[in-house]
Amino acid sequence: MPPTKRPKRKRTAAAPPKKSKQLIKEEEEEEEATPEDIEDLFSDNDTQKIRASLLDWYDHNRRDLPWRMAAPDPLEENGEEKEKRAYGVWVSEVMLQQTRVQTVIDYYNRWMLKWPTLQHLAQASLEVFLNTNPMSVLDVWFRLEVNEMWAGLGYYRRARFLLEGAKKIIAEGEGFPNTVSSLRKVPGIGDYTAGAIASIAFNEVVPVVDGNVVRVLARLKAISANPKDRKLAAQLVDPCRPGDLNQSLMELGATVCTPSTPNCSSCPVSSQCSAFSISKKDESVLVTHYPTKVEKVKQRHEFSAVCVVEILGRRDPSVKDQSGSEFLLVRRPDEGLLAGLWEFPSVMLEKDVDLTIRRKKTDHFLKKEFRLDPQRNCTVVLREDIGEFVHIFSHIRLKVYVELLVFKGVARDLFSKLEQETIPWKCVDSNALSTLGLTSGVRKVYTMVQNFKQNAMSTGSPRKQLKSKRQRSSSTRSSIVN
């Protein structure tokens, strides 16, 4: 393992001797007093060589990605083209945060087809209003809005900020902000995205530092931590091609200088790479020792019970075919995880509890929020525990229990009579549900429901199947009215 504190000073793989606290303190004070640590920066000669090698390598090796429009001569590109490029960079960079390139490509293409410019996006809404009347796939496509187009990408706040940002820029009427400082005033645009847009679309000479860049710089300078990464990145930015230089660093980190299997033998900057040089002299040191791995934050374990409520018979009397059913969806709070998105009703559990307790909590929720009360206003046709799965968020490991609860005889005006609506809700039919953009977690739940129904159909008469399930669930049915 590399030493954890500034190994590059001695350019040796050996761990530094332990220092007394006092000595460390004095060194730190001394470091703070030093305006610039020359040893941390690239020499002018190295800077020129690295820039030239990276740009040449990038010109010949960059991946052909839909958001990478060839950089035109900045003097020839008009304002409209620059703004279009800026918009494309913005959308792609936001989508790429925490998401793999291969996943983003389809989302990006669909998004740009629907909203090719900032002006188009500014006209959009956060979510679609789907009525329950049957619609063609094309109809649904035209009605899809930001949340639906983002569905499955996760981190939905990013989509909301994109929309808010587009509306703000258009409302202000001053064109696309073209510097880091003006871009930073747009909701959701941080240093990284601002640097990417400003350098790639508007040729501002500013660095862009993401995880890939940090890793490449740390290895180039054999730095265990990354204390001066912005300075190093700023040093390398090419004054004529800042966007391309930034992208070349990111591209090198993504494709050659990868976290665990760097391909040093085909690296364009291996001659200037300190980690590579050290590793050649000392077998015990690997380039992957740089930078020191940061311990991941431990995931929280959480539990939830999802209840897919299906109501037989349509509530909308204007729909002729009343044989179908509808599913109840509720909207999550505007803040926090998956803010403002639609999902099946669910309750959070304090710990991993058994089915009886889960149902008790679910029943309480349905009765309190929706007055769903089988003894008074509806009948339970089927109630079945259909499985569980684990959904991983960046910092949460959520175990989700899923059950299907089918009602009939719900009075048409039951929901409309809800006086103090505390949770936004809507009922959609299975057609709408299939085409609606759902989060991957909700999609998983719905797939489980569909699989369950298909199994019921294939293992015998559906009526018989449902009847036997009704009998089996009768012991728990009464709990909904408690």
Ligand code: SF4
């Ligand atoms: S030589 Fe190896 S470690 Fe150094 S920058 Fe290139 S790929 Fe990364």
